[in-house]
Amino acid sequence: MIKNFWENLSINQKLAITAWVFLAIPIIFYVTIRFYPTYEAFYVSFMKWNLLGAKKYIGFKHYIRIFNDEDFWIVLWNTIKYALIGVPISLLISFTVAYYLNEIKFGHQTIRAFYFVPFLTTAIAMAWVWRWFYQPMPIGYFNIMLSYVGIPQQPFLRSIEQALYSVMAPAVWAGLGFQIVIFIAGIRAIPKSHFEAAEIDGAGRLQILKEIILPALKPTTIFLVVISTIGFLRIFDQVYSMSEDSAGGPLNATKPLVLMIYEYAFDIYKLGRASALTVILFLLLLTVSLLQLWFMRKQK
Amino acid sequence: MKKIKLLLFSIFGSVFIFGSILANAVEIEYWQYTYKARVEAIDKLIANFEKANPGITIKHTNFPYADYRKKVAIAISSGDGPDLVQLYYGWLNDYRDSGLIQPLPKDAFSHDEIESNFFKMVSSMKVDGEYWGLPTAVRSLALFYNNDLLKEAGLSGPPETLDDLVDYAKKLTKRDGSGNMIQEGLAFDGGIGQTHHFWREVLVRHYGGQPYSDDGQKIAYNNDAGVKALTYLTDFEKTHKTTSNGFMNRGQDGFAAGKVGLYIDGSFRISKFVKAEGLNFSISELPGHNGTRYNFSSFWANALSSKAKGEKKEAAAKFLAYLTSDEAMQVWLDTVGELPAKPSVALVDENKQHELYGPFIRGLDYATATTFISEKPQRQSVVDAYDMVVLQGVSPKDAIEKVAKKEQELLDDFFGN
The missing domain is CATH 3.40.190.10 (Periplasmic binding protein-like II)
Structure with a gap:
């Protein structure tokens, strides 16, 4: 029966079926591991649930409480700050490094590897090392260096003003390697003839950078902006490892949305509230991604 | 045909015999978080207990503190996990509210005895007229x-x-x-x-x-x-x-x-x-x-999980009684360095005047949990x-x-x- 069925098919039909059989694996994976939990998160966000008992429908109550919660707005603003400040800084540094790295031949690979290593390192391990760097004297490396040049001690992680930036620094640093590699690839993809033509026309370095390299790198830049924006909006490991008691302190100064979700879900087991926060984060990320698509279309 | 019958008979027979042997030996699970001295102490206490109670074996599981509360909650709610579980006294309401633990049976743990034998802060384990757990040691x-x-x-x-x-x-x-x-x-x-x-x-x-x-x-x-x-x-x-x-x-x-x-x-x-x-x-x-x-x-209490039923519950209660005995408390003090939960064991002169533990033990007299x-x-x-x-x-x-x-x-x- 099955054999007959198979033999009666045309080659194209057979190809299609074969393709779908292989495609079924990732589809099943995405549906069960990604889409279904996402759907569940939406569903649970309207429920009161402590992981063990029965779920109880409570409508939009979680959302109303979240929007009335002073801490939520602090945390949301922190999350946006990570992205708003972290993304431009990291792109500026990585582009500058990539631009000059592209020009040198001696030691190019080694230096590139140095920049890439932090990207491969576990975020937790790195965050802990940085946490020690930030300690006060006599063990904190940064403060020891500051005292050598006569600058007063800085509280870093123990300061409401400095803590967020202190946590952001290793996150920026860790992302550099990836961004540099992508930028270098982007610069190398620009046809040589453009540079030659520019030189013949007598364009200076700055002009070449402004008129040729930057416009040609626009798609690369947009890609990196989106990837790193999403990365910063989802920041967690660094804050979890670097803030005292993993609480995103002092006084919520470093707490991002993901840490707040984690606390609701796994510290006090309010899964409904955590899901509602997840939905908000999801909408935030969706907006960023849609804006990217819109920009890309405009490009063409 | 006859042969098959015989074969079936002997299979059922041996399954039955094997099953009844298994039924005699009750195995219960004990969970705590990983801390070298605590693990050693519990292993020691399990060995003592099993020697005195040949019908009961105890499986001791421990894992890092960071995951403790999560794993316990998930395991018990899915019908797995421990029969007897250690919990920090500050989690009692949370565990009770989530249905993870059950009250201690009154016949084995009389309230009068608990109240006259244990330090007064242990009364924080009493909610709604029931005791929900007892400590071996206090801090x-x-x-x-x-x-x-x-x-x-x-x-x-x-x-x-x-x-x-x-x-x-x-x-x-x-x-x-x-x-x-x-x-x-x-x-x-x-x-x-x-x-x-x-x-x-x-x-x-x-x-x-x-x-x-x-x-x-x-x-x-x-x-x-x-x-x-x-x-x-x-x-x-x-x-x-x-x-x-x-x-x-x-x-x-x-x-x-x-x-x-x-x-x-x-x-x-x-x-x-x-x-x-x-x-x-x-x-x-x-x-x-x-x-x-x-x-x-403060203290870590031992509680019966809601999963423990029938003979497992009985065996777990028996082990709990041993864990809160004078003997176990002294083992715990010597191995872990935490203070006995009963004045009769803690407040003996030797412990009270101990160079290191003494100040803590004297502090128990006026402590609140x-x-x-x-x-x-x-x-x-x-x-x-x-x-x-x-x-x-x-x-x-x-x-x-x-x-x-x-x-x-x-x-x-x-x-x-």
Whole structure:
């Protein structure tokens, strides 16, 4: 029966079926591991649930409480700050490094590897090392260096003003390697003839950078902006490892949305509230991604 | 045909016999978090118990503290997991509310006996007229002090009062030429560690208040007592500058390194300091105030999980009875360094006068165990109040008011008010 069925098919039909059989694996994976939990998160966000008992429908109550919660707005603003400040800084540094790295031949690979290593390192391990760097004297490396040049001690992680930036620094640093590699690839993809033509026309370095390299790198830049924006909006490991008691302190100064979700879900087991926060984060990320698509279309 | 019948018969027969052997040996599971001394102690106690009760075997499982609460909740709710489980007393309401544990059977654990045999803080395991767990050991706080540093500063003997504590801390603080702290007078970690307990159960009470209402449903520290207690605590960092949160990472690390004069912690920290090379320390009872002393006690209790039923429940109850026996308590003190939960074992002269445990054991006499609904967010309110005062310059009064309001919401939410 099955054999007959198979033999009666045309080659194209057979190809299609074969393709779908292989495609079924990732589809099943995405549906069960990604889409279904996402759907569940939406569903649970309207429920009161402590992981063990029965779920109880409570409508939009979680959302109303979240929007009335002073801490939520602090945390949301922190999350946006990570992205708003972290993304431009990291792109500026990585582009500058990539631009000059592209020009040198001696030691190019080694230096590139140095920049890439932090990207491969576990975020937790790195965050802990940085946490020690930030300690006060006599063990904190940064403060020891500051005292050598006569600058007063800085509280870093123990300061409401400095803590967020202190946590952001290793996150920026860790992302550099990836961004540099992508930028270098982007610069190398620009046809040589453009540079030659520019030189013949007598364009200076700055002009070449402004008129040729930057416009040609626009798609690369947009890609990196989106990837790193999403990365910063989802920041967690660094804050979890670097803030005292993993609480995103002092006084919520470093707490991002993901840490707040984690606390609701796994510290006090309010899964409904955590899901509602997840939905908000999801909408935030969706907006960023849609804006990217819109920009890309405009490009063409 | 006959052969098949015979074969079937013998198969069923052997399954039956095998099954009845299995049924005689009850296996129960015991869960706790991984901590070398605790694991060793439980293994020792299991060996003793199994020898005395050949019909029962106990499977001992332990895993890191960080995942403990999560794993227990998920395992029990899916019908797996322990029959007997260790939980921090501050999680009782949370576990009970989530249906993870069941009350102790009254026939095996009579309430009168519990109340007359155990220290009074164990009564925090009684909710709705039922006991939900019992500890092998309890903990209290005491003051660790560095003998060499005290001697160097010309101080003899530990500080006896809260005022002394300030005075000592000042004399024990050292700074370098540019004003950087190189030796910390009194170390605590800004609310984290045991500091929040010290504030709640010692300082607030010394200033005439209590942290929560007697039924545990209302914040009671949002008054003059709470404000004075917070002022006293934050003044070390803000005014006296004898404390710097984060100095040498944590208070315990600084003390172990010999860079801290005074440090408040529980008896479980003794083993760390004993191993610290070159550290010459002593322990005293927490300083008093106006002639009274207060202390905070806490404990890990053993509870029957809601999964334990029938003969497993019986076996688990039997093991629990052994875990809370005098013999087990002495094993626990000798192996883990935590204090016996019964005065009859703890308050014998040998323990009371013990150089290291003595101050903790004497502290049990006047200690209170806070009734928490969920320890972490409640700890966070002390941490936040501390940071508001020290980092933001908020007045202690405003800081107390702010965190009290938030914590009250948490309580209301839990009690359904």
